Amino acid sequence: MNSDSCFTFTCPVKTNSGNIALENLPVELSGLNAGKPLVVTNIAKVGRKAVRTLTGAFGDSGMSLGVFDSLGDKVDPALIEQLRTTFIEEEYDSIIALGGGTIVDSAKILNLTVSLKITDVRNLSAQTPVNRNLLPLVVVPTADATGLETAQFARLNGAVLSSEYLAPVLVVIDPRLTRGKDVKTIYATGLAALGRALESHIIAKENPFRQAYSFAAIRFIRDNLPAAVRNPDDKKTTLAVINAAVMSGCAFSGTEARPLHKLGQVFQEMLKIHPGIIMGMCLPHILDDYLHHDGNGLASLLHPLTGDEEFAQTPEVQRAGAAVSVLHRFMADLHSAPGKDVPQTLREAGVPPYAIEDIFEVLDVDPNGVYLRSVVERIRDKTPMAEKKG
Numbered sequence: 001m002n003s004d005s006c007f008t009f010t011c012p013v014k015t016n017s018g019n020i021a022l023e024n025l026p027v028e029l030s031g032l033n034a035g036k037p038l039v040v041t042n043i044a045k046v047g048r049k050a051v052r053t054l055t056g057a058f059g060d061s062g063m064s065l066g067v068f069d070s071l072g073d074k075v076d077p078a079l080i081e082q083l084r085t086t087f088i089e090e091e092y093d094s095i096i097a098l099g100g101g102t103i104v105d106s107a108k109i110l111n112l113t114v115s116l117k118i119t120d121v122r123n124l125s126a127q128t129p130v131n132r133n134l135l136p137l138v139v140v141p142t143a144d145a146t147g148l149e150t151a152q153f154a155r156l157n158g159a160v161l162s163s164e165y166l167a168p169v170l171v172v173i174d175p176r177l178t179r180g181k182d183v184k185t186i187y188a189t190g191l192a193a194l195g196r197a198l199e200s201h202i203i204a205k206e207n208p209f210r211q212a213y214s215f216a217a218i219r220f221i222r223d224n225l226p227a228a229v230r231n232p233d234d235k236k237t238t239l240a241v242i243n244a245a246v247m248s249g250c251a252f253s254g255t256e257a258r259p260l261h262k263l264g265q266v267f268q269e270m271l272k273i274h275p276g277i278i279m280g281m282c283l284p285h286i287l288d289d290y291l292h293h294d295g296n297g298l299a300s301l302l303h304p305l306t307g308d309e310e311f312a313q314t315p316e317v318q319r320a321g322a323a324v325s326v327l328h329r330f331m332a333d334l335h336s337a338p339g340k341d342v343p344q345t346l347r348e349a350g351v352p353p354y355a356i357e358d359i360f361e362v363l364d365v366d367p368n369g370v371y372l373r374s375v376v377e378r379i380r381d382k383t384p385m386a387e388k389k390g
Helices: 021-031 048-056 077-089 102-115 183-202 208-230 235-252 259-271 275-299 302-306 308-313 316-336 355-365 369-380 385-389
Strands: 014-017 037-041 066-068 094-098 137-140 153-156 159-162 170-173
Touching: 014 021, 014 235, 021 137, 021 170, 037 048, 037 077, 037 102, 048 094, 066 077, 077 102, 094 102, 102 137, 102 153, 102 159, 170 235, 183 208, 183 235, 183 259, 183 275, 208 235, 208 302, 208 316, 259 275, 259 355, 259 369, 275 316, 275 369, 302 308, 302 316, 355 369
Parallel strands: 014 170, 037 066, 037 094, 094 137, 137 170
Antiparallel strands: 153 159
């Protein structure tokens, strides 16, 4: 790297990962001058056992905590305002988000309202300035994380708020909570992490800190996602996948949104489909497009995908093509393992034909809408990889 290069990187997220990581949470909160957290979650998504595991970790800590387990599938401004009132009246001093996706978005927006004394959530927008520390926000991810939990973004009714202060100060990854409920869940989480890490890695050549996060996330997915998909109840491999998701969010913070991320978010926002499902379908097409238009950017992917020896032995001009070939094989092997449990077409993912036009209308507003539309058109009627392989 050129020593004259200029770059910035901020990652305020501390990560505790491993066996009984949750039991250290009271100590971590004390270090943040917090002693009365409000836990927010969606019990229909995370399950009662996850809530019991989290609350049980406080044991004899002497801390009192509140639990609200009825968040919905989207960030509800009216509900956030009710929670804000409860937070203030009960004198809570921190927030713990149990789960992933919109659960964490809701927690971030709630934290914003109580920290900045915002009474009307409808006044929040992408232009809302967030330029100071908020109250402590802790994220305890489960298997259905999207990777954005640790990023500096929060979504509210289509608007994306961005600030380094929106990111959690602590993420606690405990294997008791990261095991997948099914193949589809851990598959989607892994591919969302892989997609964000890949796109972050490509644009991180002048930022060694960001590239360190994306490198590790890609390597974790390469080494662990196939095994996690074969056995989503395996603590070791699913824990590694969630670690990759956390790292991909850190790498993604402060970067511009790229095609894989945009496509995943549109389908999640409009149809409540996990972004990893769509990103997995789009990944082979977008990789080929990247190779055709910007092969040099892909060359750096070969290192985390293969290792030191193969990367060093591959001529520089061949590295981009080799990286794409490795990723194609990885995706094909991944699709062949779980069989019919993983949707490989939009129809299998539950996308009704009439919804495609609505998707196109949203994509057309994007500066790269023509290209994004073309990717959706390519995956609309594609043949599943498992059938092709057979």
